[in-house]
Amino acid sequence: MYYQTYYQSPLGNLLLVCDEEGLIGLWIEGQKYFLGNIKENIIKKDDHPILIQTQKWLDDYFHQGQPSINDLKLTPKGTQFQQMVWKILCEIPYGQTMTYGEIAKKVAKALNKKTMSAQAVGGAVGHNPISIIIPCHRVVGKDGSLTGYAGGIDNKIKLLQLENVDMTRLYEPRQR
Incomplete structure (x- = not known):
């Protein structure tokens, strides 16, 4: 079973989706890959503990707090490669940035390869199903x-x- 609620943020409506294990999705309404590969019915349940915990995390974040990702149970669905990239995203500190190339080097090292395509990393970053919390921004x-x-x-x-x-x-x- 999947459960959902909406959260009103400074970016607009955010759709939060969880299962019994943890948060599986957070999308900005209308974003690319909205709902990702979820095909099952989703039940509206504003009082689900995982969704309530996520809303509290977002409240803290949008009020310039620095909540820890470790406070949430995240269970995004994706390939092993995507999971590896998303884990690296979670290591980017609040208020800092990292390049696609830097992430590619970390993935290559973890896979014991000489190089890794920054474009492949970009694809995994772009399909991150838990926006904001897994900080692809x-x-x-x-x-x-x-x-x-x-x-x-x-x-x-x-x-x-x-x-x-x-x-x-x-x-x-620049626009081309």
């Missing part, structure tokens, strides 16, 4: 460009500003 291009956020570049900027990231070294990519 903290990933930037090697040149500091703010690329690749399924929730939209404007929302990525808002989240980075909320975390007081030094935006002087980051920039929006």
Whole structure:
């Protein structure tokens, strides 16, 4: 069984979805890959303990707290490669960024490979089903460009500003 509730955030409505084990999804309404690969029916249940705990985490986060990811039981569904990338995302400290290339190097090391494609990492980052909490908004291009956020570049900027990231070294990519 999957359960859902909505959370009103500064970014708009967020859809929170859990099962009995933990949080499996958090999407900004209308974002790319909304609901990911969930095909099953989802029951509205505002009082599910996992959803309540997630809402409290979000309250703290949006009021410039620095809640720990470890306070939540996250159970995103994805491939082994995606899971590896998402785990690395969880290690990016609040208020800091990491490049796709840096993540690719960590994945390559973990897999005992010489190199790993930053584009492959980008695909896994883009399919992160637990936005904000698994902080894919903290990933930037090697040149500091703010690329690749399924929730939209404007929302990525808002989240980075909320975390007081030094935006002087980051920039929006030019439209081609």
